[in-house]
Amino acid sequence: MTTDVARFLGFAFANADVLVEVDARGVIGFAAGALQHVLGASDMEIIGQPIDRIIAPGDRGLVRRLLRTVGANARLESRTVSLVGGAPVTLSGYRLGRSPNVQLTLTRTETAAKGAPLPARDAETGLLDADAFQAQLGERFGLDVGEGPPKLTLIKIAQFGEVKSRLGPDLTLRLLGEVGALLRVHASADVLATRLGEDRFGLVHAGDVDGPALAAEIAESGAQLAPGAPALRADNLTLDMAAPGLSREDAGRVLMFTVRSFAEDSVGFEIADMHDAVRQLVDRTVTRVTTLRSTLTDDRLKLQFQPIVALSTKGLHHYEALARFPNGAPGPTIAFAEQVGMVHDVDLLVCEKALEVLATDKALQIAVNMSAASLGSDLFVVAFQRLVGRNPGLRSRLLVEVTESTGLTDLPRAARVLEDFRRAGHRICLDDFGAGAASFPYIQALPVDFVKIDGSYVRRLGGSPRDDAILRAMVGLCREIRVQVIAEMVETADQAAQLTAWGFELAQGYHFGRPADRPDYRAPDLFTPAARRQGVKESWS
Structure with a gap:
């Protein structure tokens, strides 16, 4: 040598x-x-x-x-x-x-x-899969790609089923590899190009990348793979990742929601009207984000309180604090906040307002909902701990109710966070137990003090021996692992009596009280004088 x-x-x-x-x-x-x-x-x-x-x-x-x-x-x-x-x-x-x-x-x-995991990629194109790409967008709100604001280009291959049939498996795989390579080369970073569905793709890029040129190159790749065949067509749409009147962070949220909708085809994207559909979606999303942001910053989010009672005495156990918005029902609003990454702000404001109420009455105990998305955010966890740290004496009276509508993706991490909360004095409740396939892994992995059985089981009480057996089995399981059980959506005295006989300890529902602007529980008149004399407030059991 x-x-x-x-x-x-x-x-x-x-x-x-x-x-x-x-x-x-x-x-x-x-x-x-x-x-x-x-x-x-x-x-x-x-x-x-x-x-x-x-x-x-x-x-x-x-x-x-x-x-x-x-x-x-x-x-x-x-x-x-x-x-x-x-x-x-x-x-x-x-x-x-x-x-x-x-x-x-x-x-x-x-x-x-x-041993750190790399973002998940689509095996056929090498592009990030939809979930990993959306996570990258969530981490990079307001990202800088050089000159001017970044842009997002969405691409959809027309009639992809026919294209696959025409090319066959081998050439289809070659085409997808070419599409993936093209987008990865032109994206601002290798983790900012994605396959959002079988026939749709996206990338974040600087202003000098031309969306129509990318679509034309994809069409040319198809022509080279199948000369003489009908031309492959790719529609495209490029959006600015900056929107008038929005912060860079909220503009990123709008575009993340747009990407998710495009991936799920939730607004019926068609080749002919893709531009109008996406732009209308963006306009609607900007309006919803702006409205939600102003609700939070202008202090127009309000709380209502619904009692949770001890079935044995009919006395008050604690209240659940429920968020109420001036525009829109709470359920869809919370779901939208989760989708655009604003639920952290909602959850934190609810906690702040609940703590203010706790500070006015030393006998109150209040549960606040905490989205799985919030629990999965290190920034939220730090902000929550700082918030409750201002008045540490309130921690023992603030129960954290974990809602799993977005799913807990990292159970070991969630378990560590919840255990930290418990050591600080909070009690932990797992909401909607039995509603999803993940409920049993959650109760196995997470340190919880209470489980709230999904209300659909209570509504069906007595209607099916099978459903009743499942309900009894769930309360039996919780009793074995020493977790207290809350039944929700209890609306009749007969339901309350049956649940008590089966071993349920706590209950919530219209039978005991509707959500109210003030925490002011009164036991139903049907309860015995002895139970009423015992008082309507109890300590945590």
């Missing part, structure tokens, strides 16, 4: 694990480095093979495009790609002079070495 070659290899391996040289056809002509460790193959096994031999299917289109487009004396921008077998590596490269060959380096990624 000559001194120059040795120095060259030394420079390469100072920052890389593997060095390969690829010719104009994408065939490997040279390989050196920790080949067995990184690739699981020797140089003799990969030399003469196409680069596809070592790159995972979802990233092959990207690597081919990078090799085609790198100019003379130009460096390839580093990209994270996956090898066959799934191991992520950082790919870099350089084309020296007019040589058709490109020198590539592969380096094991730090995230892989430390």
Whole structure:
């Protein structure tokens, strides 16, 4: 080996694990480095093979495009790609002079070495999947991509079912690889390009990227794969990630909601009216975000209080604080707040108002709802702890009721957070138990003091032996693990009596009181004088 070659290899391996040289056809002509460790193959096994031999299917289109487009004396921008077998590596490269060959380096990624998970990617395109992309948007509200505000381009391939049938499986996979590579190359970052559905895609980019040009290139890829076939058509729409009258953060929320709606096709996106549908959606979402933001900042969110009573004595156990909005029903408003990432603000304001009420009456105990989305936010958890830390004596009278409408994606982390809350003095309740498939894993993993049985079971009480058996089994399970049970939507004395006989300890519903502006519980008249004499307020059991 000559001194120059040795120095060259030394420079390469100072920052890389593997060095390969690829010719104009994408065939490997040279390989050196920790080949067995990184690739699981020797140089003799990969030399003469196409680069596809070592790159995972979802990233092959990207690597081919990078090799085609790198100019003379130009460096390839580093990209994270996956090898066959799934191991992520950082790919870099350089084309020296007019040589058709490109020198590539592969380096094991730090995230892989430390065991940190990489964002989930679609196997056919190499693009981020819809959930991972939306998470990236949520983390990057107000992101900066250089000159001017970032833009979001949405692309939909028309009649994709017919396109797949025309191309067949192999060429369809090749087309998807080309689409993924195109979007990843032009996105502001590799994690800002996504496959949102079978036929739809999106990317965040700077202002110099042209959406129609991307759509035209996708159509050209289809024509090259199937010459003479009907032309492939891709519709596209580009949106500014800045909106008049909105903060950069809220503008990001609007676009995240738009992306989710586009992914789910929840507004019926069609090729012919895609532009109008998306723009109308954006306009409606801007209005809803602005209205919700003004409700929170202008202190127009109000609380109502519904009693939870002890069935054995009919005395008050605690109240649930319910958010009320001047515009719109609470359920859909909370669901929208979760979808646009504003539920943290709602939950925190509800907690603040509940604490103000607790400070006025030392006998009150109030439960506040905490969305799973809020529980999953480190910023929210810190803000909540600071809020209750202003008056630590109120912690023991503020119960946290976890609502799971968005799902808890990291149960071990949620368990640690809730355990911290319990050590600080809060009691924890799991809402709507039995409503979803995740309920039993939740109660197994999370440290809770109370479980609120979903009201649909109470409404059906007595209507089906099967449903009644399930209800009894749930309360029996909770009794075995020493978790108190709350029945919600109790509307009649007969329901209350049956639930008491089955071992339910607490209940909530119109039979005991509707939500009211003030926490002012009065036991129903049907209860015995002895129960009323015992008093309407009890300590936590």
